[in-house]
Amino acid sequence: MVESILREEWGFRTFFEAGTQGGFLYDPPIMDSAAGPVYEYAGRSITNFSGINFLNWHQDPDILIHFFDNSLRYGLVTGGSRMTQGISRPHAQLEELVCRLTGKERGLTFASGLLANIGFVHAMSSALRLDKHCRIDNRDACFVLDRDSHWSLWKAVQHLPYGKQVFSFRHNDVGHLRQVLNKLPNRKAVVIIESVYSSDGSVGPIAEILDVCREHGVLSFVDDANGFLVYGPKNRPFATEFARLPDATFIMTSFSKTVGLEGGILLGPRDVIMAFELLSGTSMFTAAIQPPTAATIHRIIRLLHDNPSIMDQYLVRVAAFRQRLSGRGYRLNPTPSYITSIMIGSDTKAIAVRKAFLAANMNVPVFRYPAVKPNQALMRVILNRSHSDAQIDAFFETLDRIRSEVKF
Template sequence: MIPGAVHGTDELITNFASVNFLNLQRRADVMDCLVDATRQYGLGSGGTRVIQGITPAHVDMEQTVARYLNKEAAISFATGTVANIGFINAMAGTQQFMQGLAMVNRDVVFVYDRDAHWSLWKAAEGLKFGERLFSFQHNSVESLEEVLRKLRGKRVVVVFESVYSIDGTVAPMHELVDLCERYGALSYVDDANGFLVYGPPNRNFHVEYEGMLRATFIMVSMKKAVGLEGGLIAGPKDAIDSFELISGASSFTAGVLAPAAAGTAYITRLLAYEEPQIVDDYLAKVADFRSRLLDVELPITDTATCFTSVVVGDEAKCVELYNAYLEQGIRVPPYLYPAARRGGAVLRIILNAGHTEEQIEHFIEVSKNFRDQKML
């Protein structure tokens, strides 16, 4: 959505909710790429990957993303949520395909960061907690080690996120991957939020992102920096190839629309190699925004990622504040349980590369007034 988006009515509001934070669909060259691919391939998918195969745009996207993430191969899914569901289904399931061809992963157990995204918990819904599903405290290396020690001898997959979008925290990825390697566990990092934003040496969290590249699997969503729809998992080629069949998510539901695949390949090359300045400029704008929020003493989350939240705590108060901002023409969404922890409600503020100084100033002025009135 655009930074001055509508709210289901004709009334214009300023949107601080959209995770399409780089606003790249507004660029003429990106639009050309999307329109050209629509002309070439059409918009509808026409069916599932397993049934009808994929277009050259999909192949280009998967190879481009795999190369960027330093992995042998990548496979795409309709959304990041479908990718997560497909991954857990593939790694947890037991299926007999035909005589002599079976997948038996009945003994695999999963260890999740407790604050993992809804889609990951949803994917594991059929796994009994304490038998096949375990958790460790958010981003805690000690807590993960305690769990892994108890699971010695089992086939284990450790699942965590790179950047947590509710509180902006970043996982200690070297340390978590070190532990996985020491205990012979596979690692799966959900990098929905940091894809194409973090990693290069001149940006924050470079070291953590070097650690992420060591993980067995990396999942990304195309909804955030890319600003389109879809998800990918990158990893070892034999495993990635097998996911086409055993994830279920390539057999029973449609994949990424071809124009979105073409757009993702284009935007990945743009942000990673051709114009990384786009992201550098955006992060500088975020840093400036955060310091202005701190100047008016807004109680924002500590970690300086592009995911900034105002910590509210009480859920009812959080919804009240959301409505109060809306009355001032600003949309900042309340994140309540299960998106946030119980009693840990936040208002999440996403700055958009397209926000004007006037829109930012208005947001700060309104926030300052709420702060002065002790509403925050």
């Protein structure tokens, strides 16, 4: 009885049935190996173009040994809250290192980037009174988001009223941001942007946006999940946009992309970030990064910092990949970042493209509505450093064949 109410009144039967029929809902593929440039699935060897951990550190033998050594030394979990039990030495070293690299005073790690984003908004918009003197009340704060901001940022502000405490501006449109801020004089506001948008691979006009924030006397928050350790150095693309990143009031980054493990960090002024220990909620009321993971993240960051040629070479390969695509007439996202989107268009054709790639033993991420607007489906390919030239050639052959069969 109760279960039938759940299915009928709550709408799960229709959703499930239509979802599976429409190809939206399916069991996730179960991998029988590590998720690298190739993985084992249903007894087949699949070339994988879906991984976001594109440098594939987690299959590096030295990295695995480092993880193992630190598991023996620090155990697998902190097993308690940061404030009551403490953090492990690797957490402290990681927070210090990322502060040094980003030019920020203090960092606070979280189990994921999503939790860091949710914790940030919570910390900046809540009230807490611990005694007569120790109190804070920022329930009047407001947040101004780029419209293409990541789900975690929109989720973070969801409980706040749109139009009163939450505002948005058109994607990467500095003029529109200025207009929105002009209507918010004397408000305690934070402008929220990303450095590289996973939605379309575009790079935010970071310097101009930080200038507008300064003109209006408001705070800034840059989600650098996709730019961290990729962009910034003068010899790399988008050096001008990234040069001003350290001037943002707050920076967040995720360790699931370039570093390729799991975790996130919020960085900013020392006293404010310390206050976030109590105010973010997602630091105190959930698990921390596992200690060996924190130690391994630290190791990978040091490796990338001390050996810039790793990223330089990766970016050269990505540029060649992109050029090869445009040379064959594919429609791509306009910004040549390492996130390459190949436009398909029709949602129905997108399903056919995904299936055809799988039949050819390739997993290519195809995004369609609701991940993107209806009938603006695309393939989002982040090249893996460990893909061989032969695997990339095979991708191109298959892509050309599918394009002529599906006609996109």
